[in-house]
């Protein structure tokens with residue numbers, strides 16, 4: 001039996017590989033992007049309450065109205081954005097699903113999609129599984145911000161979409177409104193869709209503000225903005241997210257959604273709807289910024305180099321260039337086996353494995369986990 005060509009696009013993700021290696025060597029896992037600290041008790045109580053009250057059957061295809069309304073209010077409150085809950089918001093089983101479905105909504109075989117590298121590892125396989133081609137454009141080496149000349153040069157007659165990720169995994173770089181304006185000017189003469197992966201939107205540090213594609217009127221009419229409750233409320237295992245897109249694009253997205261997932265876990269949606277409306281929610285960024293600062297401070301005792309504090313997301317990059325000439329993949333595996341700390345090699349975010357001798361550390365961990373991990377790393381010379 002021969003499997004189709006698209007399976008070549010789907011190797012085992014580095015996150016699965018490194019988490020398995022971490023388990024095998026009983027290593028502290030700073031690789032995969034998930035918190036090891038408990039989520040808010042109130043959120044658990046609200047989901048439990050929803051279950052006990054009978055919210056256990058299929059939710060409407062587009063998501064619970066209460067949750068879509070709560071998202072609408074949340075966006076108005078936090079960003080001053082007007083979003084229509086009925087026609088523009090669709091609840092999804094996580095952001096990865098929403099990204100894949102958005103690609104499926106707009107792509108045909110032979111289309112091209114501009115992917116800015118380093119890139120989250122599902123994008124290129126998602127594109128290839130649509131029979132389309134990823135046109136990889138590197139971000140600037142130090143800042144991980146867009147190289148506009150290279151993006152412009154990558155646009156062809158076949159370009160159907162571009163995918164942007166801000167705050168960026170793995171670097172934590174965040175786009176400003178000016179970046180979005182530049183992209184809008186560049187795309188204005190072309191029929192190119194924008195997919196904007198904003199899963200870390202509430203995790204932006206040092207008083208910076210998240211700039212969403214939704215805030216740019218020229219881009220908003222051609223954009224799918226993708227979000228994850230898992231990331232911002234630290235419940236990654238709940239795999240619940242949403243897509244915001246203009247009514248016409250949302251209608252097309254929903255046509256596919258109804259036959260792929262149809263709907264999303266009802267009690268989790270009900271709990272999130274109630275949680276979003278609480279007046280006293282703790283801002284997620286404050287806790288994570290403290291963890292970032294603690295991690296950077298602890299890392300001073302290790303031989304790794306941190307060039308700049310991350311501006312957003314769960315991740316901090318650090319260089320081991322002064323330490324070893326191994327490739328980043330070999331070094332990350334060696335570190336897991338010999339020093340029991342698992343990380344992600346940044347080359348995994350490049351289709352051709354570009355190696356800048358950087359590792360990605362997830363600092364969304366208990367303080368004691370960070371201390372124990374860095375105590376191990378400090379033994380390295």
Ligand SMILES: Cc1ncc(COP(=O)(O)O)c(C=O)c1O
Pocket residue numbers: 033093094095096097120165168169197199227228229230231236239240241
């Ligand atoms: C950039 C980016 N997009 C999407 C996701 C996945 O989000 P979800 O767990 O909601 O599918 C992740 C998870 O690591 C991510 O880093």
